[in-house]
Amino acid sequence: MCSPARNAVWVIAPDPGVLLRHWGNSYVAYNVASGDTHQLGALAGSIVEHLRARNMTRFELSEMLDSDEAANDAQFCEILESTLTDLANLGLITVRQV
Amino acid sequence: MHPADSLIVRALRASLPLATLRMSEWDLLIRQGRKAGLLARLHWQWTQADQIKQVPEQVLAHLLSARVIADKQALAVRWEVAQIRTTLLPTGVPLTLLKGAAYCLSGLAAGRGRVFSDVDILVPKTHIALVESTLKMRGWVATQHDAYDQRYYRNWMHEIPPLVHLKRLSVIDVHHAILPETARLKPDPALLLAAVQAIPGEPALFTLAPADMVLHSASHLFCGEFEHGLRDLSDINLLLREFSLTEGFWEGLVPRAQSLDLARPLYYALYWAVQLFATPVPPWVLREIDACTRPRTPVKALMNTLLQRALAPDHASCRDALSAPARGLLYARAHWLRMPAYLLAYHLAHKALFPPRVAAN
Amino acid sequence: MIVSDYSLAQIQRDLSGAGLYLRTGGFVSHVRSDIALVAEGIYQLYADAPVLDVNHFADFHITLKRPGNHRRWFKPQVLFSFDGFVPFKPLPLAQAFALLEWGLNWCISTHAQQFLIIHAAAVEKHGFAAILPAPPGSGKSTLTAGLVNRGWRLLSDELTLITRTGLIQPVARPVSLKNRSIEVIRDFAPDVFIGRVVADTVKGTVAHMRAPADSVARATQPARPAWVVFPKFLADAPAILEPMERGHAFIELAENAFNYSLQGAEGFLRLGDLIDTTSTHRFSYGNLEEAVTAFDQLAQAKLNAPG
Numbered sequence: 001m002c003s004p005a006r007n008a009v010w011v012i013a014p015d016p017g018v019l020l021r022h023w024g025n026s027y028v029a030y031n032v033a034s035g036d037t038h039q040l041g042a043l044a045g046s047i048v049e050h051l052r053a054r055n056m057t058r059f060e061l062s063e064m065l066d067s068d069e070a071a072n073d074a075q076f077c078e079i080l081e082s083t084l085t086d087l088a089n090l091g092l093i094t095v096r097q098v
Numbered sequence: 099m100h101p102a103d104s105l106i107v108r109a110l111r112a113s114l115p116l117a118t119l120r121m122s123e124w125d126l127l128i129r130q131g132r133k134a135g136l137l138a139r140l141h142w143q144w145t146q147a148d149q150i151k152q153v154p155e156q157v158l159a160h161l162l163s164a165r166v167i168a169d170k171q172a173l174a175v176r177w178e179v180a181q182i183r184t185t186l187l188p189t190g191v192p193l194t195l196l197k198g199a200a201y202c203l204s205g206l207a208a209g210r211g212r213v214f215s216d217v218d219i220l221v222p223k224t225h226i227a228l229v230e231s232t233l234k235m236r237g238w239v240a241t242q243h244d245a246y247d248q249r250y251y252r253n254w255m256h257e258i259p260p261l262v263h264l265k266r267l268s269v270i271d272v273h274h275a276i277l278p279e280t281a282r283l284k285p286d287p288a289l290l291l292a293a294v295q296a297i298p299g300e301p302a303l304f305t306l307a308p309a310d311m312v313l314h315s316a317s318h319l320f321c322g323e324f325e326h327g328l329r330d331l332s333d334i335n336l337l338l339r340e341f342s343l344t345e346g347f348w349e350g351l352v353p354r355a356q357s358l359d360l361a362r363p364l365y366y367a368l369y370w371a372v373q374l375f376a377t378p379v380p381p382w383v384l385r386e387i388d389a390c391t392r393p394r395t396p397v398k399a400l401m402n403t404l405l406q407r408a409l410a411p412d413h414a415s416c417r418d419a420l421s422a423p424a425r426g427l428l429y430a431r432a433h434w435l436r437m438p439a440y441l442l443a444y445h446l447a448h449k450a451l452f453p454p455r456v457a458a459n
Numbered sequence: 460m461i462v463s464d465y466s467l468a469q470i471q472r473d474l475s476g477a478g479l480y481l482r483t484g485g486f487v488s489h490v491r492s493d494i495a496l497v498a499e500g501i502y503q504l505y506a507d508a509p510v511l512d513v514n515h516f517a518d519f520h521i522t523l524k525r526p527g528n529h530r531r532w533f534k535p536q537v538l539f540s541f542d543g544f545v546p547f548k549p550l551p552l553a554q555a556f557a558l559l560e561w562g563l564n565w566c567i568s569t570h571a572q573q574f575l576i577i578h579a580a581a582v583e584k585h586g587f588a589a590i591l592p593a594p595p596g597s598g599k600s601t602l603t604a605g606l607v608n609r610g611w612r613l614l615s616d617e618l619t620l621i622t623r624t625g626l627i628q629p630v631a632r633p634v635s636l637k638n639r640s641i642e643v644i645r646d647f648a649p650d651v652f653i654g655r656v657v658a659d660t661v662k663g664t665v666a667h668m669r670a671p672a673d674s675v676a677r678a679t680q681p682a683r684p685a686w687v688v689f690p691k692f693l694a695d696a697p698a699i700l701e702p703m704e705r706g707h708a709f710i711e712l713a714e715n716a717f718n719y720s721l722q723g724a725e726g727f728l729r730l731g732d733l734i735d736t737t738s739t740h741r742f743s744y745g746n747l748e749e750a751v752t753a754f755d756q757l758a759q760a761k762l763n764a765p766g
Contacts, residue, residue, distance in 0.1 A: 016173075019724060021731040026706025030727040033177050035170075035720055037727060039710050121516040129520065129542055132570075156487070156516050162573040170723050414543055 009096045010061065010084060012051040018092050020048055031091055038090055044083050051093055058084065099418075101328065101410035102374050106130040109140055110332060111375050116152040124157045126415055134328045134411040135213050137164035142211035164211075171214045175202050178217050178268045183302055185236045189228050193303055194220040194294050196273065196314065200305040201333070204297050208336040213329075216260065216269040220306075222291060223274035230258055230272065237264050246448060255279075276314050277321065280437040285317065285358040308341040309354045316367035317360050323432045324408040324425060328374075331409055334367050335375035342378065352386045361391040366401070370409060404428050463506040471498040480511040484630040484678040485620070486571075488563060489517035492555075494537060496655070497523050500556030504633040504654050504667050507675040519566040523555055541566060554657055557665050560635060567618050567630070568717050574620035574628060575729045577716045581614035581627050582606045584758040587685035588627050590619050590737070592715040595662075598692030598744075601640035604668050605747040606754055608648035613674035614682055618717075625732050626681035631674045633667035641666045647747055685761055687712060687739045696745035698753040708739035 012018050016032035027045025029038045040048065043065065050056060050064055058080065066076055087093045101107050105127040108114040119127075131137040141161035144150045153161065179199055186193055196218040201209030221229050234240075242248055242259035251259040256275035262268070275287040293307040306314060312334060319330040341347045355364040365387050371377040372384070393401065407424035410416040433442055462470065462481070473479045478491035479501070492498070520542040526549055530536040536549035539562040546565055550558050568576055579592035580603040593599035600616055607613040615630040622628050633654070636644055641656060641664065652669040687708055688700070712730060713719045719726045744750040 016724070019727050019731075021709070021727075021734070023705035023709075023734065026704060028706060028709050028727075028731070030724060032724050033173070033180070035173065035177070035723060037710075037713060037719075039706055120514070122514045125516045128516075132542070154516070156518070159573050160518070160570065163570055164572075166572040166725075167721065170721050173723060 007057075007098050009055050009057055009098050010047075010051055010093055011055045011096055012048070013092055013094065018048060018052060020045070020052060022049070029092055034091055036091070038092065043079065044087055047083060047087060048092055055096075099410070099416060100406060101416065104130055104411055104416050106134055106136060106140075106411055107328070107374050110136065110143065110335075112143075112147070113376075116149060121154070124154060128157060128160045130411040130413045130416060132160070132164070133413040135326060136329055136332060137161050138168035138211035138213065139329075139332065140211070141165045168211050168213055172202050172209070172212075174268070175199050175214045175217065178266070178270075179203055179303070181263075181266070182217065182219070182233075182270060186229060186232060187302060189225070189232050191221050191225045191229055192291075192294070194291065195297075195303060195305050196220055196276075197318070200311065201337075203300055203303060204305055206337065207340050208333045212333075216271050218271045218273060220273045220276070220287070220290065223287070226258060226272065226274050230261070233261055233270065233272070237266075238262065238270065239264055241269070246452070250445070256281075277317060278436050280441055281321070282435055282438075283317065283321065283359045283362070285313070285360050289358060290314075308337075308344060308347060309351050310358070312337050312341065312351070312367070313355055313358055313360045313364060316363040320363040320366045321432060321435045323429050327409045328411055331367070331370055331374060335371045335377045338368075338371060338377050338379065348380055348383050352383060352390065355387070356390060361387065362393070365391050365393075366405065370405065374409065460510050461506070462502060462508050462510055465510070467498065467502045470502050471495070474498050474501070477513050480513060480515050480517060481505060482509040482511060482678075483563070483632050484615075485628045486518045486567065486630070487511060487515060488519045488521060488566075489515075490521050490523070490559070492523040492559075494523055494525070494552065494555045496552070496555040497559060500559065500654060500667070503652065504556075504669050506652075506669060507672040519563070519570070521559070521562060521566070523559055523562075525552070539565075551659075554660050554665075556654070556667070557635075557657055557660055560633065560667065563632065564617055567620070571620065572718055572721060574622060575716060575722055575726055576718050577619040577621065577712065578617070579619040579715060580616045581619040581629075581682070581684075582611040582754075583614055583627075583682040584611045584755075585762045586683065587758060587761050588614060588682040589686045589688050589754065589757075590627070590684055590733075591688055591690055592619075592712060593690055594715070597690060598640070599690055600634060600636055601643055601692065601747065602690050602744070602750055604634045604636060604640070604644045604651075605647055605751050607634070607671055607674060608644070608651055609751045609755070611754070612677060612682070613670050621684075621729055621733060622681065623729070625684070625729065625736065627684055628681055629674075629678045631670050631678035633670055635662075636666050636668055638663045643747060644668060684733060684737050686757065687733070687737050688742045689740070690742045690744070690750075692745070693743050694745050696743050698742070698744040698746065698749040700740050700742050700753055700757065703739040703741045705734050705739055709734045 013031060019030040021028050022045055025042035027040040029040055029048050046065055047061060050061060062077065062080055105123060109127060131140055137160060183193055195203055198212055198214040199217045238261040240259055241262050248259060251257060256278045257271050257273040260269050260271050276285055277283055290306055290310050293310060294304040295307055297303045297305060305311065315330060315334050315337065355361045368379050368384060368387055372379055404424045404427055407421040408428050474491060475493040478489050481488050481490060522540045523537055525531040526536055526538050530549065535552040537552050537555040537558055538545055538549045539547055539558050577592055579590050580599050581588055581590050582603060591599050591603065603616050613631050614627050616634040618630060620628040641653065644651060645653060654667045656664060656666040658664045689703065689711065709730060
C-alpha cells in the first residue's frame, strides 16, 4: 500500500467540524467554521467520510479506499496524496505529526 | 414617550407582562426591536428566561429570522478573527479585540444575539505600520483612497483607514487608541494595553479588562453619533451585569474612569443603564460618579432632553418633533468632541467643497 | 371576509386611511397607499385574499406613495417603504402595482430567514409538490401559470419557502408574466384574469395573473416536495424530462437559494434533506400543453406508485 510517513495522522477540521452528504459517488461537504460548501468526487468524498469517523494515517486511508481493480499502486498513492493536499487546501482536513 | 416606556425597552428590562399583551402591542414591539437591531437579543433573552413559549407563533417567526442572521454573523466573526490571528501571529504584535468581536470571542452575554459588522482591533501605535503592511500582504486592501481621507485618519483619528479583505469582503478597523488624538477626552492607550486580558481557550487573543470594556463602550456611545444608541446601551447593561459578579469590579470602576479621562461618559452610561434597563448599579457607585463629574445643571438638562430622543428606538412610534433636531445636535457634538474647533472648521469646509464620491457597490 | 366582498371604493378608502390588512399565505401585509393603481391592482389580483382586522399583527408594514419632491407631479413616481425604510429607488407611477409585488418579495427574502428561501416556483398536485428553480428568463413563470390553470395548486411563483421540517410554506400571490408569456397564457387559459399590462419596466413588459381562488384558500396548508425540476424553455423543443444527478442538483439549488449561505449548517442540512426526499430532474419544453401533460404524468405515476 501507500508508503511510510505513517506517523502523520490526517484529521477532519476541528470543532465545529464538517458536514457531509452523498448520493452515489457525488458528495457535498460543508465547512461549518468557514461557511464554505464544496462539491467532491468519489475519492475526496470517501476520504472526508472516513476521517469524520476517526483520524487515520495515509497508510490506513489507502487500505480502506483502494479497490482491487488492478490499480497501479504507485499511481493510486500519487492520486491519494494529491487529493489529501487538495482537501487540506480547502480547509476540510489537516495533518498532525504524532 | 420616554424610551424607558417603549415596548422594546420594557421587554429587555423584563417588565412587560407577556401573557396579557395585545397583538397590536406585539406588532409594535417587533417593529421597534427591528429598528433598534435588538430582536435577536430579545430572542436570546427570552430563551434564557424560559419565556419563549409565551410568544405567539407569528411573532416568534420574526425573532427567529433575526436570530438566524445574528448566529451566522457570530460564526463569521469567529472565522474572521481566526484569519486575522493567523495573519498577524508572525509579527508578534499582541492582538486585542474590541467591541462586538471581543464580546463574541469571550462568550459574554453582550455577544449573544448581537449584530456584527467590522472587526475592531487595538494595537500599540508603534506597531501600526507593521500590522497594516502585514494585512495588506495577505489580501486586505485600503477602502479610503482619497488623499484627504487618508490624512484625516492617519493624522487625526485613532485608527488607520478601514481595510477590506478582497476575497471575504470583511472589514477590519485597526485602532491605536479608543478616541482620536485630537479629541477633548484623552484616555491613554498605554494604560489600556497594560491591562488587557487573554481570552481563556483562545491562544494569542486579548480583550480589554472588564472595566475598560465598559468604559470603551460608554465613550463610543456617549461621544459618538448614536446610530445604534439603544443597542450600545443594552450592551453596556449586559456587560455591567456580567462583570458585577467579579470581585472588585464596582470598587475599581470609577477610579479607572478617572484615570482614563472617561468619567463623564461613564456618568451617562450608568445613569441611562439604570433608567432604561434597571441595571443593578450599587447606589454608592452612583454617588461616587456623581461626585466627580456631574455636569452643570443646564448641561445636564440639555443632555437629558437630547439623550432621551437619541436613545429611543428610531421608530416612528418613539419619535416626537424634537427627535430629529436632537440627533442633529448630538451628531454635531460628536464632531466637536472629536477635534478642536479650528480643525473641525477645516474638516467640514473640506467636506463641503469636496463632497465624497458615492462608492460603487 | 375576502377582498371581493368589498367594493373598490371601500378598498380604496381603507388603503388611503388606516391601511388594509391582507393575508397572503403565511404572511400578513399591512398596506397603505393613496395611489389608484395600487387599489385597482389589489382589488383585481388579490380578489380572493382574506382581509383582516386593523388591530391584527402584521408581518410587513408597507406604504406606496408619491415622493415628496417635484417627482410627485412631474413624471410622477412611486416609492416603496417598509415601516419607514425605503429599500429601492422610486419607479414611474405606472409601475406602482408591480412595485408592490417586488416589494413584498423583498420583505420575504429580507425578513423571513426562518425559511430556506429558494428562487423558484412551486406547484402541487395529488399532495406532491414540484419545485421549479430557474434563473430569470427561463420560462419558469409561464410554465407555472400554465400548470396552475390545469389543476395544479399554486404554492408560489417566485419564492419557495422551505420550513425546518422540509415542507413548502405556500405564498400564493399573483403570478408575474413578462413580454411574450402574457399572450401565451391568455391563449392557453382564456378565462384567466390578467391585470393591467405595464410596459418599460426593468423586466420588460409586465402583467400579473390572479392566483386561482383554490390556491389562495389553501395557502395556509404546507406541501411536501416530491420533485425538483430545473425547467428550460427551448422554442419548438419536445417536452423532455431527464433525471439530474443529485450532487449537481444540490449545488444548483444552493446557487438558487437566496439565503443558503446565511442559513449556515442548518441550510446545508435542510437542502440535503430536500435532495434526499425528492427526485431531481432537468426539463426542457417548447409547447406549454405538452409541458403540462408531462407534469401530469409525473404526478399520476407518483400517485400510482406503491408505498
